[in-house]
Amino acid sequence: MFGEEYDVIVVGGGHAGAEAAAAAANLGSKTLLVTMNLQNIGQMSCNPAMGGIAKGQIIREIDALGGYSGIVSDKSAIQFKMLNKSKGPAMWSPRTQNDRMRFAEEWRLMLEQTPNVDFYQEMVSGLLTDNHKVVGVKTSLGIEIKSKSVVLTNGTFLNGLIHIGEKQFGGGRAGEKAATGITEQLVSIGFESGRMKTGTPPRVDGRSLDYSKMIVQPGDAIPEKFSYSNTKPLSQQRDCYMTHTSSLVHDLLRKGFDRSPMFNGRIKSTGPRYCPSIEDKINRFANKDSHQMFIEPEGWETVEVYVNGFSTSLPEDVQFKALRSVVGFEKVKFFRPGYAIEYDYFPPTQLKHTLETKLVENLYFAGQINGTTGYEEAASQGLMAGINAHLKLKEQEPLILKRDEAYIGVLIDDLITKGTEEPYRMFTSRAEYRTLLRQDNADLRLTPLSYNIGLATDKRMKRMEEKLEKSETLVNFFKETSVLPEDINPIFESIESSLVKQSDKMYKAFSRPNVTMDHMLQLKHVSEFVQENNFDSEILEQAEVQIKYSGYIAKEKVNADKLHRLEAVKIPKNFDYTKLKSLSFEAREKLTKIQPITISQASRISGVTPSDISVLLVFLGR
Secondary structure (H helix, E strand, O other): OOOOOOOEEEEEEOOHHHHHHHHHHHOEEEEEEEEOOOHHHHOEEEEEEOOOOOOHHHHHHHHHHHOHHHHHHHHHHHEEEOOOOOHHHHEEEEEEOOHHHHHHHHHHHHHOOOOOOEEOOOOEEEEEOOOEEEEEEEEEEOEEEEEEEEOOOOOEEHHHHHHHEEEEEEEEEEEOOOOHHHHHHHHOOOOOOOOEEEEEEEEEHHHHOOOOHHHEEEOOOOOOOOOOOOOOOOOOOOOOOEEEEOOHHHHOOOHHHHHHHOOOOOOOOOOOOOOOHHHHHHHHHOOOOOOEEEEEOOOOOOOOOEEEEOOOOHHHHHHHHHOOOOOOOOOOOOOOHHHHEEEEEEEEEHOOOEEEOOOOOOOOOOOHOOOOOOHHHHHHHHHHHHHHHHHOOOOOOOOOOOOOHHHHHHHHHHHHOOOOOOOEEEOOOOOOOOOOOOHHHHHHHHHHHHHHHOOOOHHHHHHHHHHHHHHHHHHHHHOEEEEEEEHHHHHHHHHOOOOOOOOOOHHHOOOOOOHHHHHHHHOHHHHHHHHHHHHOHHHHHHHHHHHOOOOOOOHHHHHHHHHHHOOOOEOOOOHHHHHOOOOHHHHHHHHHHHHOEEEHHHHHHOOHHHHHHHHHHOOOOO
């Protein structure tokens, strides 16, 4: 191992590192995954769940591109829910509750079965560089391992500092030491670094809880799955539960605020706004008497339970006393207390769209090192970094996803164009083309792109093409087939919709509000056509979305086409913005720092105005 050169070395075995290693290896690069503990590959450091609002769409996109997160999630799931089903399909978001131990085991086994992946357990303490180009890594034992590219996916380990009340100690997560050396070296090279914070709640003994006092939260009656491959949906599921804090709980927690590292100045870095600690929620929403808590089992067999909604860094005695005042937690026993962790990150404006750094060639950053939070955000960056590291070595065009092609494209574009000063989490509201970026069509959007670079398999591509063909066949059937008033009126009457006096195309009837595929299947012609063609629920859903939301989809495609026109206007590499005196001072400063590659990207930079874009367009002869 030590005498050979790798194509790609991935540092870190979390969600980003695992996807990066899998992608690079599956594309044919000789890959080494170096991590501090091989037992913790794919570890769910926080809650035992994948997906959720916007995050579920990202997992579907990773799967469509040939990544492993969707498959691993399906194989280790203990519950499945499709969130936001009462809203439009752009908001539908799949989520699994997972068996934490099986999740990590599945990741480890899948990587071990992936050709071209080698493993090594040790801390990487520095990079080997030559003339602003990375050429390998150096370990804490002083071993030098050569490679043509390096992907850093260090998570919360870079100079990690754990806080529990007045106590603080170095660590990358509970029970594991921090990583040192890399930040200091990168800063000496010229990188800008910062500090961020995240936190996690206590883990408790499920045998000590009284679930009869809580509200049961079952999975979907007919569970779906993440992966477009042949993974199996769940045949049985584990329930989650919900309870609430109270004014008494809040009062007990407030008594510890003077010992809280959040409020006494010990923690100076920024935490995730949309996943605040319980003390932060009490402080910010002082008028609320209670907050929801979701009680999530950690697996099929284990009694360990994750207390979602009670993230905290308060002293352990305060945590314990307050939790014992929560309904159902009167006799709770701790497995471990909650804690906060501070860690180093590097503002992502220092990256290209490929996630390669601007300062050091062939060095890529992915995951929390870029200021993001969440397994899904990390995994998607790891996938793209692994893909692009391989493509660059093969002197092929990079894979850069546009904002209308994927949530992953929105995520990366936001990071490198706008940067982030707080842990970045994906939401559907961040995507201006979310009607196009649905969870049901990620394979239609992305599998062809992945297939073209050699990552998605022939089997995946064929399955996608069959889905597209069958969906179009069903949509065309509705467009071309008429329905008589006496057949459709009973359906309209049942939903209190106006009746018709003459026959019309089924497509028009289906387009009415409140008319669903279930209604249309009551028509004999439709049910017979579906049965004859053996259309499954996935095809029915795809056709329904295409018909019901055709107007919205068409409108967003028009807007996306306008974006593409600006994407086509390239800005020369290392363009000197100082010579354009008509640009505002702020625009010159921001454009020089970020170095956008297109006019479209330049227009999304904070501080760059429409008049600045006009100046650029005039100069570029447009």
